[in-house]
Amino acid sequence: MTSSSADTSASGQQEVPSNRPSKKQYLRDTIGQRLGRYDRQLKKCAFVAGGLGAILVLMGLGGGIIDQAPHALKAWVVTIAIVAGGLVGAAQINYTSSHSKLALKQNDYPVGVAAGLNAEDHHRYPVMASRLYNASVILLLIAGVLVIICAWWVPSTTKSGGGSNPAATSTPTPSVQPTPTATPPATTTPAVPPSVAPTPPKPTVPTTPAR
Numbered sequence: 001m002t003s004s005s006a007d008t009s010a011s012g013q014q015e016v017p018s019n020r021p022s023k024k025q026y027l028r029d030t031i032g033q034r035l036g037r038y039d040r041q042l043k044k045c046a047f048v049a050g051g052l053g054a055i056l057v058l059m060g061l062g063g064g065i066i067d068q069a070p071h072a073l074k075a076w077v078v079t080i081a082i083v084a085g086g087l088v089g090a091a092q093i094n095y096t097s098s099h100s101k102l103a104l105k106q107n108d109y110p111v112g113v114a115a116g117l118n119a120e121d122h123h124r125y126p127v128m129a130s131r132l133y134n135a136s137v138i139l140l141l142i143a144g145v146l147v148i149i150c151a152w153w154v155p156s157t158t159k160s161g162g163g164s165n166p167a168a169t170s171t172p173t174p175s176v177q178p179t180p181t182a183t184p185p186a187t188t189t190p191a192v193p194p195s196v197a198p199t200p201p202k203p204t205v206p207t208t209p210a211r
Contacts, residue, residue, distance in 0.1 A: 077146045
């Protein structure tokens with residue numbers, strides 16, 4: 001009795017299907033489902049490319065809001081956006097090529113028959129395109145975060161003398177040197193020779209006559 005109930009419970013557990021989506025669910029796609037999956041992936045690639053283009057336009061037309069950020073940060077944003085654009089472009093090319101090849105395979109069968117065939121048997125899913133797309137989405141998110149940082153960037157100000165406003169700091173004025181005035185040359189007065197005082201006359205001694 002106990003064993004039969006255990007078998008019944010075990011069989012009941014085995015019959016319950018799992019609702020978790022498989023990581024390789026695309027392997028069970030029919031040709032019709034695979035073509036629809038390609039169409040959805042192409043639309044996603046277009047959305048990512050549009051977001052990257054908007055970031056580049058914002059960096060070019062941001063004006064004073066973006067110009068306050070350092071040059072290295074803006075260069076990283078542009079570089080990441082360009083790399084992500086190349087990745088999503090390569091993914092879109094792979095998806096378009098796979099879509100075209102699978103559509104040609106579908107035309108080889110009668111109408112209504114090829115839609116139910118397994119797509120993986122006729123053309124393999126482009127796994128590399130999915131990886132390129134995922135990488136471009138990650139780079140788009142990183143570039144978006146960096147753009148937000150650039151928009152909120154406040155340039156650092158050098159505080160001097162108690163934290164004065166850099167806009168109000170006085171610019172050094174050149175010192176004005178007084179213009180020298182020409183002094184007239186000193187006039188030299190000719191030396192006056194000392195006046196020669198006249199020598200007084202010698203007194204005359206009266207002479208007595210001889211006796």
